[in-house]
Amino acid sequence: MHRLLILSRHADAYRGLIDAERLPDLEIVYSDHCDVVLGEPSLIAPAIGRLSSITWVQSTWAGVEPLLDPALRRDYVLTNARGVFGGLMSEYVFGYLLAHERMIFRKHAAQQEGRWDAAPPGTLKGKQIGLLGVGSIGAALARTAKHFGMRVKGYTRSSEGCADVDEYFHGAERIAFARDLDYLVCIVPNTSGTRRLVDAELLAALPPRAVFVNPGRGAAVDESALADALQSRRLACAVLDVFQHEPLPPDHVLWRTPNVLITSHTAALSAPEDIAPVFIDNYRRFAAGQPLWHRVDFEAGY
Amino acid sequence: MHRLLILSRHADAYRGLIDAERLPDLEIVYSDHCDVVLGEPSLIAPAIGRLSSITWVQSTWAGVEPLLDPALRRDYVLTNARGVFGGLMSEYVFGYLLAHERMIFRKHAAQQEGRWDAAPPGTLKGKQIGLLGVGSIGAALARTAKHFGMRVKGYTRSSEGCADVDEYFHGAERIAFARDLDYLVCIVPNTSGTRRLVDAELLAALPPRAVFVNPGRGAAVDESALADALQSRRLACAVLDVFQHEPLPPDHVLWRTPNVLITSHTAALSAPEDIAPVFIDNYRRFAAGQPLWHRVDFEAGY
Numbered sequence: 052m053h054r055l056l057i058l059s060r061h062a063d064a065y066r067g068l069i070d071a072e073r074l075p076d077l078e079i080v081y082s083d084h085c086d087v088v089l090g091e092p093s094l095i096a097p098a099i100g101r102l103s104s105i106t107w108v109q110s111t112w113a114g115v116e117p118l119l120d121p122a123l124r125r126d127y128v129l130t131n132a133r134g135v136f137g138g139l140m141s142e143y144v145f146g147y148l149l150a151h152e153r154m155i156f157r158k159h160a161a162q163q164e165g166r167w168d169a170a171p172p173g174t175l176k177g178k179q180i181g182l183l184g185v186g187s188i189g190a191a192l193a194r195t196a197k198h199f200g201m202r203v204k205g206y207t208r209s210s211e212g213c214a215d216v217d218e219y220f221h222g223a224e225r226i227a228f229a230r231d232l233d234y235l236v237c238i239v240p241n242t243s244g245t246r247r248l249v250d251a252e253l254l255a256a257l258p259p260r261a262v263f264v265n266p267g268r269g270a271a272v273d274e275s276a277l278a279d280a281l282q283s284r285r286l287a288c289a290v291l292d293v294f295q296h297e298p299l300p301p302d303h304v305l306w307r308t309p310n311v312l313i314t315s316h317t318a319a320l321s322a323p324e325d326i327a328p329v330f331i332d333n334y335r336r337f338a339a340g341q342p343l344w345h346r347v348d349f350e351a352g353y
Numbered sequence: 354m355h356r357l358l359i360l361s362r363h364a365d366a367y368r369g370l371i372d373a374e375r376l377p378d379l380e381i382v383y384s385d386h387c388d389v390v391l392g393e394p395s396l397i398a399p400a401i402g403r404l405s406s407i408t409w410v411q412s413t414w415a416g417v418e419p420l421l422d423p424a425l426r427r428d429y430v431l432t433n434a435r436g437v438f439g440g441l442m443s444e445y446v447f448g449y450l451l452a453h454e455r456m457i458f459r460k461h462a463a464q465q466e467g468r469w470d471a472a473p474p475g476t477l478k479g480k481q482i483g484l485l486g487v488g489s490i491g492a493a494l495a496r497t498a499k500h501f502g503m504r505v506k507g508y509t510r511s512s513e514g515c516a517d518v519d520e521y522f523h524g525a526e527r528i529a530f531a532r533d534l535d536y537l538v539c540i541v542p543n544t545s546g547t548r549r550l551v552d553a554e555l556l557a558a559l560p561p562r563a564v565f566v567n568p569g570r571g572a573a574v575d576e577s578a579l580a581d582a583l584q585s586r587r588l589a590c591a592v593l594d595v596f597q598h599e600p601l602p603p604d605h606v607l608w609r610t611p612n613v614l615i616t617s618h619t620a621a622l623s624a625p626e627d628i629a630p631v632f633i634d635n636y637r638r639f640a641a642g643q644p645l646w647h648r649v650d651f652e653a654g655y
Binding site: 138139141142143145146147149150152153155156158159161162165167168169170171172174175176194195198199200297298299301306312313314315317320 | 451478
């Protein structure tokens, strides 16, 4: 019999969804004496020292940074949530892209003044979007971009697996990738190779009409270089859901930077109805002694 | 030799695009002595009385109301612009749908207060959209709705031609169509059969969470019933691009109604680069004596 501990803000919902599945040889427990853990990395990390019999941890998040602290044990298999955030990420990114083209804030301001504003909106059709990172989320964004008639550039370490990307760039081609983009979207995982990937040099390569969107990881961006680019109008706008430090500190320059839209790490929240199937699928493999999906490499960080 | 008169705010752009095509037997003229007219119905209507030799008028708009005035001549073939607005309409409608789900205005207000707002946004996935009218624009909206994982209900006179519509309703089934919708989008043409199709009864059938979007024709809506429904919160929100009278008069109740977003008939502007190919294609048929595309029935009104 396997013993599952759930450490999640949505523990009740997960318990209901998992109970309903009647998985074989599985008991949900409320004790440190467990071999399987499902939950948020931020809740698991402080407890992991005393969970001495764990063999597998399934994260409800894509990012597992709290569990990568070198001071913490690594004698278990860690899997993350993958392949479930593409739809929500697409709604977030294209919600803000369309808000920009359709001038949704400007039109609303005109309305509040009782003004019939005839300014012609723009269109996504024919515009260029650059995806920094083309994993499952990038592939979902590329698909939506093609739906709206955009041209898609992708920047990856080496992979070229997504058919909706029109042109790939790798390694040192970062500047050629950024040149002539209308939209740059950052969806790389947080690794040593992606830290401050969006720096002053990359931002300077973007045309001044470009909009930067970051629903990925705050560590991938040099925030002061970004604030500079916006302040000096070398960049039209930034839409930011993630930051180096969250919540974004009250005195942070980005609160006072013009043409920034800030959301609070809510672009793609982990919903139990999306994540429970990932755990259930993986549990069946675990019980059958098969390799698990979405295994995290502690060194690579994803 | 055919003689073409262009009556458009974008006459220069149209002339350039048509000249570049080197159409056979066609001369662009600046005289009432012409047999073909291309332009905006609002500019053609006041001139049509003296254009005594016209045989064909190509409208740059989808709507041709100014030319349907029974006092005006009808001894020519009238064709409208069709099949070119689906992409722009889709960007307009889904821009506002995503703004609603992603709480774009609420998140912006939180940001302006320096507040880290953790409220979880919604998603289009699994929501129901109802399309009042399923022509080429409705088909484009249905396709985008399916892309975002929505369920699509369609209300038409009789046609059921779009595979992206999950369920069709006709005639007296208007109330069954409206019940349980998250979004109602009105894209019917302005005809005697669609006038005030969106009335108090239809609005009362919508659930209070519903959002009404009208990028179609103002005449299709009973505006005071709509204002009532919004004022009494029997409807969550309305996004309106068209009105009974445009520009919307300064004293109109909709300027002061809560939860209305007003745009100024800019959802899908006629761009010469989109419309010129419609004219060019039709001209080749005209010159060859073939029936023209998108012929308007003066009685039906579309």
